[in-house]
Amino acid sequence: MNIGDKVLFTFPDTLYRxxxxxxxxxxxxxxxxxxxxxxxxxxxxxxxxxxxxxKQEDLTVx
Amino acid sequence: MYxxxxxxxLKNLVASKNLLLQYVELETAYNVWTSEGNVIYRCRIxxxxxxxxxQIDFEDNYKDQCNxxxxxxxxxxxxxxxxETRPINCTTVFTGVGDSDSNIGDGKSLTWDFSNDDDLVxxxxxxxxxxxxIEFKFLDSxxxxxxxxxxxxxxxxxxxxxxxxxxxxxxxxxxxGVPHLATEDTPIAHxxxxxxxxxxxxxxxxxxxxxxxxxxxxxxxxxxxxxxxDSDTASNGAVVLExxxxxxxxx
Numbered sequence: 292m293n294i295g296d297k298v299l300f301t302f303p304d305t306l307y308r309x310x311x312x313x314x315x316x317x318x319x320x321x322x323x324x325x326x327x328x329x330x331x332x333x334x335x336x337x338x339x340x341x342x343x344x345x346k347q348e349d350l351t352v353x
Numbered sequence: 354m355y356x357x358x359x360x361x362x363l364k365n366l367v368a369s370k371n372l373l374l375q376y377v378e379l380e381t382a383y384n385v386w387t388s389e390g391n392v393i394y395r396c397r398i399x400x401x402x403x404x405x406x407x408q409i410d411f412e413d414n415y416k417d418q419c420n421x422x423x424x425x426x427x428x429x430x431x432x433x434x435x436x437e438t439r440p441i442n443c444t445t446v447f448t449g450v451g452d453s454d455s456n457i458g459d460g461k462s463l464t465w466d467f468s469n470d471d472d473l474v475x476x477x478x479x480x481x482x483x484x485x486x487i488e489f490k491f492l493d494s495x496x497x498x499x500x501x502x503x504x505x506x507x508x509x510x511x512x513x514x515x516x517x518x519x520x521x522x523x524x525x526x527x528x529x530g531v532p533h534l535a536t537e538d539t540p541i542a543h544x545x546x547x548x549x550x551x552x553x554x555x556x557x558x559x560x561x562x563x564x565x566x567x568x569x570x571x572x573x574x575x576x577x578x579x580x581x582x583d584s585d586t587a588s589n590g591a592v593v594l595e596x597x598x599x600x601x602x603x604x
Contacts, residue, residue: 300532302524302532303524317526317530317532318530321530321531321532333534338531338532339529339530339531341527341529341531343527343531343532343533343534344533344534344536345524345532345533345534346534
């Protein structure tokens with residue numbers, strides 16, 4: 292995984308089912324672009340123009 | 354729409370969806386079915402002599418529980434309707450205490466007392482005020498319904514807030530549906546906002562709703578914050594939450 296990669300974030304399954312009920316706009320998967328990779332295994336990804344911090348293990352490079 | 358099933362499939366479907374089984378007895382077989390909306394699941398159980406396995410199972414374990422009204426009706430034909438906010442398979446709970454890591458009802462007490470320094474925080478406290486934050490959580494997902502606030506000796510200007518908080522290391526969705534990993538404890542809902550308390554309220558002030566919250570994941574936690582004037586050294590109180598949850602004891 293590198294900066295600029297297009298990635299697919301997948302929400303951990305058991306968490307998604309519960310959080311979906313609190314935010315109807317949420318979807319289990321969302322595409323984004325890698326902005327920065329941190330040393331602690333976390334990745335900054337831009338989703339829909341919003342920079343977010345997620346775990347690398349929850350991303351798939353497209 | 355009709356869907357033909359084997360008896361084993363039909364009875365498992367009935368059990369998993371809490372459906373009502375119906376049957377008609379013919380000379381050589383039972384026609385057995387259940388419906389879910391406009392879908393009818395059905396099967397045929399042959400009658401043999403000696404009895405076959407499906408026939409034995411149906412006649413001995415299911416037959417006398419069948420043919421209950423799918424929609425209960427009054428004598429004048431009007432259907433019974435039932436409206437409630439309680440989610441399926443949940444029960445109503447009134448609690449003045451959170452859960453511990455392993456047990457229900459022995460966690461943080463939802464009380465405060467400004468005659469001591471317990472639970473005091475300084476983040477974001479307005480000038481001339483002080484604040485206690487009571488942090489609590491539940492072992493299982495919960496649905497918050499109502500609540501009652503009891504307070505004593507509360508000075509003018511005192512107020513209460515309750516937040517739902519995503520702990521550091523867990524995900525939450527922002528208002529745009531974008532997921533975020535919380536790097537610190539992050540309030541994601543502020544459902545009691547600057548609720549005023551003053552004087553004595555021994556009978557409790559009820560915060561009522563006609564509905565209940567969405568399911569709140571069990572790894573989320575709650576902050577009950579009580580903010581009072583700096584000069585307060587005597588007020589105290591408690592909160593009781595009315596909520597729904599799947600279990601009330603760890604058995």
